[in-house]
Amino acid sequence: MKKKLISYAVNLLLTAGIYTVFALLIQGGVINRYYEGLLINIGINIILAVSLNLVTGFLGQLVLGHAGFMSVGAYAAALVTLNSGLPEAAAFPLALLAGMLAAAIVGFLIGIPALRMKGDYLAIITLGFGEIIRVIVLALDFTGGARGLRGIPSLADFTWVYVLMAVTVYVIFTLIRSRQGRAIISIREDEIAAEAAGIHTTYYKMLAFVLAAALAGLAGGLYAHHIGILTPAKFDFNYSVEILIMVVLGGMGSITGSVVAAIILTILPEALRSFADYRMVLYSVVLIIMMLFKPSGLLGEFEFSLASIGRKLRARFFGGAVSRKED
């Protein structure tokens, strides 16, 4: 128990340390607005990738409509900020909450029929729902239709995104290590065996699905208040695929992998900007080669943990066998 507390404290310090470094760099003007925007995009993509990993990597259900949930959250949050009449500082947390809630409700409603499906059929059905959400947003009046929703105040600064990103990663990580998480993983390993062992599969599937949808909604809310303009075209099938690529490339079932892949895949298109027209061709070639030579993703199911690094260092310098009992 004590070890666990120490490890939590170390991780918290590390998270705060990274934040402080970036915050100081931004304050000092070393990181300009362009790079700050990039950091915010990375944070949003990490939330999306990690939450999709919960469903696709740990629950083992292929979902192709994550951008749909994100758009529900984005529009709900933006509409709250624009119409609530509250001061911006008070409206923003409320808006994010509304975005999460709206996405969770939509996720629940879609989950009822969709989670009866398996494998590729679940993928197709979520794809279908994702497209339906997009078309409905396009057709509605109060969402601004194809012109989009404009003039959303940009309230999502680096601090907001970083804190919420850290909380998301923490929540998913602890969930996976908990009793509920083991139930979710058991469904991935063998659904029939899990059910036979007394696990309420429908409940846990729905739990993971709704939580992932809510977090996608959160990412959507942050996105809306970062970019300032929402158009339905942004949240199409291709964006869902982009998030899925992050999950698979990082390694399904590795939260560290999702984080790393989200960072790489957000930076890669920007870094390739100097290649101009060749950018997306290179991106796709890199993707194909990665998948060909490392089909399980960059990190497989590996998780970064300070405890295991400490263990290895101790074993190297003080000798003795590497004990795995400590965690």
Next chain:
Amino acid sequence: MSFLLQVINGLQVGSIYALVALGYNMVYGIVQLINFAHGDIIMVGAYGAYVVLVLCGLPVWVAVLASIALCVIAGVGIEKVAYSRLRNHNAPRISLLITAIGVSIFLQNLFQLIFGSAGIPFPSMFQVAPINLGGLNISFVTILTIVVTVLLMIALQLLVGKTKIGKAMRAVSEDADAAKLMGINTNSTVAFTFGLGSGLAAVGSVLYSNAYPMITPFMGSMLGLKAFVAAVLGGIGSIPGAMLGGFIMGIVESLTKGYISTQLADAVVFGILIVVLLVKPSGLLGRNATEKV
């Protein structure tokens, strides 16, 4: 009268969906892969026909044949370069899916690089006056599309049902390992399936470009998605299913566009898919697979 016209338009679009759906259908049946690059094969075929027809100034039949040949080469090539390694190493199926998406992004951007992102007008291949059928003016391309599709479906049904290679395809899709033990070359059978599907997609692309004479590097993605939906709707692993699925999709889309709203057409199409999957998960004409414990 306009209702009938909408139905005929729907049949035309549906025929193209059906031709493309067959490629998805056969490939999914044989390697359980949603081949996302298949939609872009259509785009490759359209550009191929355009280059031969306009830039080289060759006759129509050469353009059609060249388009088919190009698509077959592209389809088999993609299988050999991008998929076969993963298939033979028993990689997780989702890795194969992501590779397919990667190939799709690659093709789209490669063609954007070569031809630019702006649409290119596609010349009309068949200068034949509209045909009057019982007071309805139906364009020649519409009739050609429907007739060619039906004929190809019959030919394909015979190929799969009556020939040796067809038997091999069915065997591999039933159980690839057992087929290998029976002396069937699974790799060449899979390659043949990819080639066959791509060839059909090429025919679809030529017909599509005549109906909607504007080709862009991204024309294949939505068309491919809808064709895949048609394949699932009709039932994976069934040739008549692909045709039925394509026709239903086309007619529903055409009627929604005509009577309800252009914008909502996609939503209605996907809505029908969801309802069908919930009622009959294997699709309208698909086989019911029982799950073994």
